[in-house]
Amino acid sequence: MYKKFLVSLMLLFTGGAVSGEVDNYYGWGKELKDEKKAFNQYLNVTVTQVLVDQKSKFSTAQCPDVAEWIMRNLGAQRYPLAYRGVLNSDMEIWAQESPLLDRLPAVGVSLDQYALDSIYSPVMRTAGIKTDLDHITNVNGTYIGTDKISHFLGSGYEYYKRYRKAIHSTSPELAQMEAIAWADSMEGGLLGMKVVGVYSYADLEANYQGFLFAKNLCDKPYIKQVDSQWLLTTPIEVENYVNPNWDESFNVSAYSKSRLESVKNNLINLPVCELRNGAWVTMQTEQYRLFDHSPRSKQSDYLNTSFSAQLFYLAQQYKYAPDTLTAEYLHSQFKELNITQSQLVAWARNVSAPLQSDFTLSALCP
Template structure:
């Protein structure tokens, strides 16, 4: 069991999943939406320019007098957009919001946060990295900078997992639940964040709207694409804005999180965080049960444990997993909790 924990801690410390404290030292913040939107639109334009640029000239064709220019190459466009917006682990826009002096923010250290009593074995990546995201304001919503990473990077993962929306959204939702129950949440930081899932889902909507080849999964209608093909060149067709994406579902003091265990829940609640669940958005319809928590802070439900989610993912992805896989994951999870409780930190 120690070997399992060492492997998990090594993996988790590399992931460095962050949490946000939206309960400590709350002050008024200036709206940073215009600043961040300008950075996003700058990056989209840069991706368009790179996608329209000449292909690299092969070494053996140096004698050619011209280089081939792409003609609305979809794969090249998505590749350039991913390079500008969907960096792994910590996204570019998240880093921009954390570092830009133009973005008004409130910082709380790990030692000041509501997570300060979490122990290394219970929340390895959070305690080892002490990484607590800053809080910013986008329009009327207060949210963690980590949500920008979820929106652009995890939203892109949803987009690719759903074969760019050609297969619907279920595979993306299941991936989000899986990652939040494991390496981006419950097993790494001790926290299962519904607000992360809202940001992920809206990120899927953003990536779907790049070329808008499928209807918006929330509204069920086609929208004007951000980028269009005109005269065999990509052009910026519609400027990006957070208006249609950010709502109170991104705020962890409204769309409140679940803790992996009762112990973590009590350590968290002793600092008296308040959950204002009455403000959670109503617009998500059938998706609400997957990404919105209308209850108070709670222990992670059994149906969101990894062994349950992997079985559901197996069905959607048509994986032919042996029956013992889910049972083994269940046993490992329970053994790990027992080891955590019985081992000195």
């Protein structure tokens, strides 16, 4: 037992791992200023400074190595359970503390009161330790938890690192699937379901978008080498990566049995169920629909924003509703993802991918 505990602690301290939860339903009906300009300024200034500070180290480096170093410095490498009980990147701490950013809970509302008014009332605990819920902010019209910033940067770094290792022996798609499977094990394990009782699909989307950002540092490119100095030559725009699937009230999370019972009990005393068909939520959902990269079935709330989102949606269909999959539909999916049916089946068999429809408000509200 002691040996298993030590292994668990070692995993919690792994670079890029992130733990923290947010209640996006708390933000319903509350207007927040769009802070994408502030987020873009922070990222552009910070990446520029990383390149300046490491000028001599990068002079003979290849671009992917520089990109990985940038992500490592942006990610949650230096905060092992030292700040509010979780692992946070510098940017997340800035987003939660800067007096210049508009966020929820509003000024004057304590984090304890926020917890009491949330679906996770009375308190969220990580491995038995009281952990404050993360704030909510608006980036390009999407309401996100500040925890998603560390997923974007820290787990994005982990994806990119794993992708670079795997790409030497497999296809780009299968290399990505390896990285995504690692994140699924985290959400289904120590950083999600087994510790706080939450499996967050929004975390997984933020992870993947962080990987795309890391890859785009060289592919876009954002950075170039000029006279032996690596420079940020194209401005970073975070709105290219933040999307509605970062919002846990839209891209809903799954819960453990005990967490599900607690959430359902809290919904009886919260206004969430009444608000879900109101004007604010309806308008927000309509705006979110505009982000869909390739609209498909309107039978669910699925929004196709990435390879990862599409992969998880298809995995859920395979696991829970295989009889609904037509040959024509599957052919189009495999062609778009550039994988085979056997590859998807094998991947789906080995990931958690809980069925999201069991955890929508339609299923949970009394």
